[in-house]
Amino acid sequence: MTKYIFKRILYGIVTIFIVLTIAFLILHIIPGDPVKALTGIFLTEEAYQRMRETFGLNDPLMIQYLNYIKGIVTGHLGHSLRQKQPVTILLIQYLPNTIKLVAFTLLIAVVSSILLGVASYKKKGTFIDRIILFFTMTFQSLPNFWLGVIFILFFAVELKILPPLGSKGFKTIIMPSFALALGLIPVLVRFIRYKIGEIMMEEFVLSLRSRGIRENIIIYKHVLKNITIPLITIISQQLGNLLAGAFIIERVFNYKGIGFLGIMAATDRDYPLLQGIVVFVAIIFISINIITDIFYTFIDPRVKYTR
């Protein structure tokens, strides 16, 4: 078993390296000159050479690569061309907002999915069930950036109860979170509904019923507790989509998180910043994958007590 964990971590590190290398290669086969692109041609030869030196652009590719890797490991991710700040500092500044956004989105998504999933199960096959399914799935098919725009139209412009943009204050997080959550909720609702159905068929539920335990207690206490782990698994599978969505949504609402920073870096052609973000996100993402994998192998044999 430890062998498996070891293999998994190794595999993950290799994947991270591959992704980092690809990121490096992409950003260094730039046609054209990053310095010139940013500062224009109004630069003395001296200043130009100095800038190239600072950014290490004169060193052979291999040296640049090694410095890059070294930098990542030590936390030095380069210097943003446009923001004139170290990339690491920028990441630290913008990251908390994204974390808040993702956390709140997960909160909304999990709570509503559980409520909707339980309701859907209880009223299996009836009109309410079908309405729940219909609406959740409809929202999922909508492009999320457009949905965000509609939210702004409705809540900010028409009703004027929420701010249309920004990242200061609690109100600014509401619309972006809902826009993101609406993509996650249908997946979770369907899963929860299915899993509840599955668990209710298990023998211990019959045992509970035979002891006179009320149906509601069975559902809310026992079944939901037993769902927690599979739910966590499926959420971590969806994290990738969630992250991708966050990039776009943050742009829609001018919400200053990592996604916003990333899009800005891309539009500004701020290579170091973008590279830093790609590296950072890749590492986080792959690490989460590995941790979930390992976590899952730990949990599974324990919960299943058949020897």
Added chain:
Amino acid sequence: MVEGMDTSKYIDKNFKRRKLFGPYRLISKGLSKKVSVLIAIFIIAVIIIPILFAPFLGIQDPTLQGLEKINTPPFWMDGGSREHILGTDFLGRDLLSRILYGGRNSLIIAGGALIISLSFGTLLGTISGHFGGKIDTIIQRLIELQIAFPFIILALAILTVFPIKITTLIFVLFLSTWAAYARTFRGIVLVETKKLYILGAKAIGEPEIVIIFKYLLRNIIPTILVLASVDLAFLITMEAAISFVGLGIQPPAPSWGNIIGEGKKYIDIAWWIPTMPGIFLILLTFGLNLLSDSLEK
């Protein structure tokens, strides 16, 4: 000579995940296959035909500005006129024609990506399934990597570095979707070719891989249609998202994404600008998914 095979069971899970049993499934379940397909085709046609024939319809030039009539509303509202059915945007350009031409651009890019993706993915999947061994392992790893990774990051990197042209966009979109085709066809090849070895004896002279290819082509069109419809919807949406953030089709050339993106600023005084393109997008997506679902039955 060769019985048809049911290829629907090989359809990669990722397509199913993308479609995700939307409202189209509830509809297609309720109706017979033929009716669903017809409805789907009707919806798609309503959107696509005007788009494809836009230049011949005599509608207005999408880039023609009219500063005296900026931000006029659609014809059913106060201040609107039949001259501009969906109103005008912030530079006085007719919104409907921008949407139609934008649809054209989006379709070209998404369609191009689709064709390349399909060809490449099919080829790769077939090779992977047929030759097996190390090649198969490598290709499979690549497939896994592509599917698991949040694609947006890679897309950003590429679009930052390379100049934004149609070819770049097609390339980015292609990268986001080839793997599902590869996986599906790998599955098909792996299982179905076993059956073909029996027939192999009959096929004298032709190299194995050619037999496989011909056989697949004959039987795979339905599956391809199912996959491609969903994929097209996905790609059009992706293109819109990329254009929305400004990394796709550049204004003044229209795209559903960038009309929404640019129009967002004017949402308080001209809400129709960002809203209308979205409606077209939704309808087309809906129609394509319904088509895919109906064909699958």
Added chain:
Amino acid sequence: MKEKVLEVSSLKVSYKSKGGIATAVDNVWFSLIYGDVLGIFGESGCGKSSIARAIVRLLAPNGKIEDGKVLYKNDNLLEIPEHRLREIRGKNISFILQNPLNSFDPIMNIENHFFETLSAHFKVGKEQARESAVEMLRRVHLSAPYKRILQYPFEMSGGMLQRIMIALALINKPEIIIADEPTTALDVTTQSGILVEMQRLNREYNVSFILISHDIVVINQISNKILVMYAGKCIEYGEKSHVIEKTLHPYTKDLIKCIPRIDVDYSQSRLNTIAGQPPDLRDLPKGCSYNPRCSFAKSICFKERPLLQEVEKDHWVSCFLYS
């Protein structure tokens, strides 16, 4: 007390499935006096579990109680409202299920199982519940009860868990315990221990049992009344001594012959079996359901179904040999 605690009459249960409708319980009746141990015996799929589930209305979703009355004291359990039935379940009538390994919530410890079962019917504090649990575990002879109650189900063996199941079934002092194949999932030694336990509880606390099993030896060990099921119908019913020693129905006779005996040398002879298979409940033969396998079958057995008749006092059989 010669008072009846449970009286089941005309019970009919059917299941809907892809192959048709299966009548799992066809017009079964029996009664239970306080202190009785009724052994319901039959091969797999003969409907005996369905009887148990039907009594407390816990059938599978595709099952339906078509007819019958289940009189518990003065209430017909098949007709009382759900909330009243819930009060009775776990308090007056308890269940012990077949597979102890699957009968517990995997992520809840034993103590909480007890607390939950108790508080479903009474107001109890956690301390009180713990003490009651420990007391009950001692009574079912489970070692180290204070340690066990803090453990989780996966940490214990089948035998221990079955004892805990019995303790859970007893904790609210029920009048009837329905045990559905309680020993099937256990090894022979543990099985014996559990049966002895049930016997003791029956004698000391006057708890009535309905014991369901496909193992005639188990039934024989502790029942005082036996009901033999075949293809959904009761074919023999009566006091144990009558049924075992003065067996009437051909099926019961054949079954008893199949029991391996300790005084027979099986290297010289073979174990007895009954030729054939029990019928598919969706497609029963015409006439008496046992006719394909019965060595005494007459022509009437293929045309009509025999009814239960009292051949001697407290001994009923449905067979044309006796009518």
